[in-house]
Amino acid sequence: MPTIKDVAKAAGCSTATVSRALANPEKVTEATRQRVARAIAEVGYAPNVAARNLRRAESRTIVTLLPDISNPFFSEIINGMEEVAHQAGYQVLIGDCERDPARAEAYFNLLPTNQADGIILLTSDIPRALVSHADARVDSPLVMACESFSDIDLPTVAIDNYQATAHAIDYLVSLGHERIASVSGPADNPICCDRTLGYRDTLAARGLSGSARVVEGDFGFRSGYQQGLALLEDTVARPSAIFCHSDEMAIGVLKAARQLGIGVPEALSVVGFDNIGFSEYCEPELTTVSQPRHEIGQQAMRMLLSILAGEGVVRRQILSTQLIVRKSTGRPAD
Amino acid sequence: MPTIKDVAKAAGCSTATVSRALANPEKVTEATRQRVARAIAEVGYAPNVAARNLRRAESRTIVTLLPDISNPFFSEIINGMEEVAHQAGYQVLIGDCERDPARAEAYFNLLPTNQADGIILLTSDIPRALVSHADARVDSPLVMACESFSDIDLPTVAIDNYQATAHAIDYLVSLGHERIASVSGPADNPICCDRTLGYRDTLAARGLSGSARVVEGDFGFRSGYQQGLALLEDTVARPSAIFCHSDEMAIGVLKAARQLGIGVPEALSVVGFDNIGFSEYCEPELTTVSQPRHEIGQQAMRMLLSILAGEGVVRRQILSTQLIVRKSTGRPAD
DNA sequence: CTGAAAGCGCTTACAG
DNA sequence: CTGAAAGCGCTTACAG
Numbered sequence: 001m002p003t004i005k006d007v008a009k010a011a012g013c014s015t016a017t018v019s020r021a022l023a024n025p026e027k028v029t030e031a032t033r034q035r036v037a038r039a040i041a042e043v044g045y046a047p048n049v050a051a052r053n054l055r056r057a058e059s060r061t062i063v064t065l066l067p068d069i070s071n072p073f074f075s076e077i078i079n080g081m082e083e084v085a086h087q088a089g090y091q092v093l094i095g096d097c098e099r100d101p102a103r104a105e106a107y108f109n110l111l112p113t114n115q116a117d118g119i120i121l122l123t124s125d126i127p128r129a130l131v132s133h134a135d136a137r138v139d140s141p142l143v144m145a146c147e148s149f150s151d152i153d154l155p156t157v158a159i160d161n162y163q164a165t166a167h168a169i170d171y172l173v174s175l176g177h178e179r180i181a182s183v184s185g186p187a188d189n190p191i192c193c194d195r196t197l198g199y200r201d202t203l204a205a206r207g208l209s210g211s212a213r214v215v216e217g218d219f220g221f222r223s224g225y226q227q228g229l230a231l232l233e234d235t236v237a238r239p240s241a242i243f244c245h246s247d248e249m250a251i252g253v254l255k256a257a258r259q260l261g262i263g264v265p266e267a268l269s270v271v272g273f274d275n276i277g278f279s280e281y282c283e284p285e286l287t288t289v290s291q292p293r294h295e296i297g298q299q300a301m302r303m304l305l306s307i308l309a310g311e312g313v314v315r316r317q318i319l320s321t322q323l324i325v326r327k328s329t330g331r332p333a334d
Numbered sequence: 335m336p337t338i339k340d341v342a343k344a345a346g347c348s349t350a351t352v353s354r355a356l357a358n359p360e361k362v363t364e365a366t367r368q369r370v371a372r373a374i375a376e377v378g379y380a381p382n383v384a385a386r387n388l389r390r391a392e393s394r395t396i397v398t399l400l401p402d403i404s405n406p407f408f409s410e411i412i413n414g415m416e417e418v419a420h421q422a423g424y425q426v427l428i429g430d431c432e433r434d435p436a437r438a439e440a441y442f443n444l445l446p447t448n449q450a451d452g453i454i455l456l457t458s459d460i461p462r463a464l465v466s467h468a469d470a471r472v473d474s475p476l477v478m479a480c481e482s483f484s485d486i487d488l489p490t491v492a493i494d495n496y497q498a499t500a501h502a503i504d505y506l507v508s509l510g511h512e513r514i515a516s517v518s519g520p521a522d523n524p525i526c527c528d529r530t531l532g533y534r535d536t537l538a539a540r541g542l543s544g545s546a547r548v549v550e551g552d553f554g555f556r557s558g559y560q561q562g563l564a565l566l567e568d569t570v571a572r573p574s575a576i577f578c579h580s581d582e583m584a585i586g587v588l589k590a591a592r593q594l595g596i597g598v599p600e601a602l603s604v605v606g607f608d609n610i611g612f613s614e615y616c617e618p619e620l621t622t623v624s625q626p627r628h629e630i631g632q633q634a635m636r637m638l639l640s641i642l643a644g645e646g647v648v649r650r651q652i653l654s655t656q657l658i659v660r661k662s663t664g665r666p667a668d
Numbered sequence: 669c670t671g672a673a674a675g676c677g678c679t680t681a682c683a684g
Numbered sequence: 685c686t687g688a689a690a691g692c693g694c695t696t697a698c699a700g
Binding site for chain 1: 403
């Protein structure tokens with residue numbers, strides 16, 4: 001591969017000038033710039049990025065940590081992040097943690113070794129030691145998206161899980177439901193805590209505290225199916241509506257209902273969360289809470305790049321959600 | 335950050351020795367190795383990877399190019415690739431091309447700039463100029479997985495799309511179906527060509543050529559839904575079975591059938607391709623062709639690492655598929 | 669505006 | 685087995 005030296009020779013100037021023509025064109029005369037451009041094309045030069053990174057002590061790489069790459073919820077967020085990153089000359093490395101602390105640690109280790117400039121966390125399911133001292137340093141290149149830690153205050157872009165849930169539950173109550181169950185994600189997950197609180201508070205405000213019922217899933221199809229079965233087989237206190245912390249779990253509940261011969265929405269209303277592509281193609285089409293995923297990704301990346309640029313950042317951004325009413329909800333069968 | 339010099343000072347040896355203790359422990363006495371290890375812990379040293387990469391002229395990064403990150407079909411393949419890569423000290427960068435030639439080119443450009451050591455292609459939808467000269471060079475660090483080019487012969491790990499399709503069609507014929515339509519992926523995609531050939535040949539072998547009918551989709555839900563509608567609204571020659579090149583399209587067909595009041599599998603059989611997670615949770619559960627996705631990812635990565643190591647490689651690996659019969663297929667309603 | 673030169677943090681052939 | 689030294693390909697303060 002030709003190096004910057006070859007270009008310098010071909011252009012009849014020093015390597016310093018070639019470097020400047022590339023990085024700071026305004027520091028070089030127009031004529032020089034053009035000679036360098038021609039020389040680059042002539043020798044077929046492409047800068048060696050490892051050398052540049054070493055010299056500049058940066059990698060232009062952002063890593064995003066997520067709990068499970070196969071969850072389609074994340075893909076649109078990633079697209080948003082990539083859009084902003086590429087435009088700024090950064091690339092994004094996707095780190096699938098799979099609930100394995102060692103994996104998360106390995107990705108965090110890219111920071112001190114200069115392989116990554118910053119990290120966007122789409123999961124809080126990592127060893128807290130990795131982030132525990134980050135909130136003290138204002139300039140830690142760390143941003144949380146969607147998730148949060150209960151006790152560590154990182155720059156965050158997210159939705160208001162409490163409000164979004166309250167809104168969905170209010171909608172079910174307004175339809176006439178009085179027995180509304182909830183299939184939560186992992187109970188120790190802060191966003192699930194917020195949602196469960198929103199759920200409970202709303203029921204309480206409507207005088208329905210007594211019927212609150214929360215079971216725990218893991219966001220996946222299967223757990224929704226299993227918890228749905230458990231909830232619906234309880235014939236004495238069977239809920240007339242089930243609110244789920246993910247679309248996958250809601251679709252699992254739909255399957256459970258079908259299996260038990262319980263019609264949706266006639267005999268059971270189901271609400272999901274996230275509005276994944278699938279939610280429009282299941283039977284019946286799913287009523288769900290939509291998050292602005294693309295925008296979440298964009299804003300999280302913008303926030304991180306601002307931190308890297310040493311600019312002041314708004315440490316907390318709350319984006320709005322939308323309840324998308326489709327066919328899986330209706331009035332209860334009194 | 336402490337550098338290798340700091341470690342050398344703390345260990346009372348040269349940087350060369352520290353480097354050796356790290357990279358080739360067998361070239362160093364046990365005592366030295368231990369002194370270095372202690373020194374590393376003491377000063378909190380982590381190697382600067384940009385410097386190492388520059389010196390070694392490698393990046394230990396493999397990029398995988400795919401057409402659409404939101405398609406869950408790819409996630410399990412990626413997991414397989416990461417498993418093998420991490421074990422060998424490589425990381426994998428996921429490149430979402432989104433049918434944008436410029437994106438693909440940008441990712442290919444990581445090769446000459448030393449930011450990536452090799453590429454695994456999960457899509458053939460990229461400018462052919464990027465790969466056209468690769469097949470001549472035996473050691474091009476390029477591997478194809480699942481897909482292929484019609485005229486460029488790259489090292490490949492894939493399934494036998496012709497056979498897998500023939501098997502699925504045979505199954506439908508054996509059930510008694512005589513009007514079997516097919517919803518293909520993009521018609522210019524080589525794997526779709528193979529599948530369509532397998533479809534046509536099998537129908538011909540069974541004396542059913544006359545009823546062959548292929549419509550084109552793009553692998554996504556929506557196109558399956560639309561083509562399903564078109565196929566099923568044709569009341570004079572309505573198919574009794576539809577074979578689809580992806581599960582998403584099959585699920586779209588399911589929705590079209592539901593909308594038209596056509597019962598599956600009583601009045602229509604539907605077969606998908608890929609066995610994505612969703613295929614077990616749609617209504618009815620989908621009969622589909624399963625690919626060994628994890629293994630495809632593993633083998634593709636192994637193949638690429640062999641090429642990078644300068645080892646001889648089997649240039650073509652065909653893994654076996656499996657027809658998973660669930661609830662969306664049955665005998666036709668004569 | 670341009671160039672000579674130092675240096676980023678490693679690795680490795682060479683010599684001992 | 686170990687060290688001194690060169691060099692990977694850039695960038696940038698310094699001088700002119």
